[in-house]
Amino acid sequence: MTRKLYCFGESGHSYKAALALELSGLEWEPEYIDFFKGGTRTPEYLALNPMGEAPVLVDGDLVLSQSAVIQDHILDLSDRFAVSDPAEQREVYRWTLWDNHKLSSQAGVLRFLMNFVPEEKRPAEVINWLTGRCAGAFATLERALENRDWIAAATPSMADLTCCSYLYYPEPFTFDRADYPNIDAWLSRISALPGWKHPYDLMPRAFGS
Numbered sequence: 281m282t283r284k285l286y287c288f289g290e291s292g293h294s295y296k297a298a299l300a301l302e303l304s305g306l307e308w309e310p311e312y313i314d315f316f317k318g319g320t321r322t323p324e325y326l327a328l329n330p331m332g333e334a335p336v337l338v339d340g341d342l343v344l345s346q347s348a349v350i351q352d353h354i355l356d357l358s359d360r361f362a363v364s365d366p367a368e369q370r371e372v373y374r375w376t377l378w379d380n381h382k383l384s385s386q387a388g389v390l391r392f393l394m395n396f397v398p399e400e401k402r403p404a405e406v407i408n409w410l411t412g413r414c415a416g417a418f419a420t421l422e423r424a425l426e427n428r429d430w431i432a433a434a435t436p437s438m439a440d441l442t443c444c445s446y447l448y449y450p451e452p453f454t455f456d457r458a459d460y461p462n463i464d465a466w467l468s469r470i471s472a473l474p475g476w477k478h479p480y481d482l483m484p485r486a487f488g489s
Contacts, residue, residue, distance in 0.1 A: 289485030371432035391453035
């Protein structure tokens with residue numbers, strides 16, 4: 281049975297799981313979930329994931345939610361991004377936690393408010409606050425990548441696939457690669473990995489073609 285990833289192209293968290301599956305060479309297929317029309321709140325979807333979030337991976341009888349948990353499962357199936365050194369393993373874990381708290385959580389909400397909420401309903405004070413939070417996160421990542429090819433280990437790891445997820449999206453959310461040369465070079469290294477695909481080429485999307 282082919283693994284199914286319930287996802288949608290606009291979701292950076294879905295991209296973390298989809299990109300890890302694709303680059304690890306595992307057989308999988310996307311199952312579109314229409315988040316913008318309440319797809320994650322239907323009884324059928326909540327039976328899969330009571331948290332009402334995307335992504336969800338269905339691998340046979342196994343149902344997993346939360347992108348980091350899905351990435352951990354992928355590591356059990358493929359050693360493509362495995363890290364053996366204990367210190368580097370802790371760094372992968374550290375950066376995954378940092379991303380989910382400091383980067384993706386802020387950038388994801390900011391991008392949503394700036395692009396997917398009607399302009400007249402966009403909360404200016406919240407956007408301004410998130411802009412400052414994202415600026416701090418981008419600066420942290422830029423410093424961490426100085427004189428480093430990869431964020432947590434000597435080779436690409438799940439930390440890279442986690443932290444990069446929102447930074448490939450074209451919609452404006454105050455991030456410009458030109459302002460962060462270390463991040464820019466790192467994103468180029470990731471996109472040069474064999475099999476890499478842009479989120480809108482990897483998953484079905486709600487808006488655009």
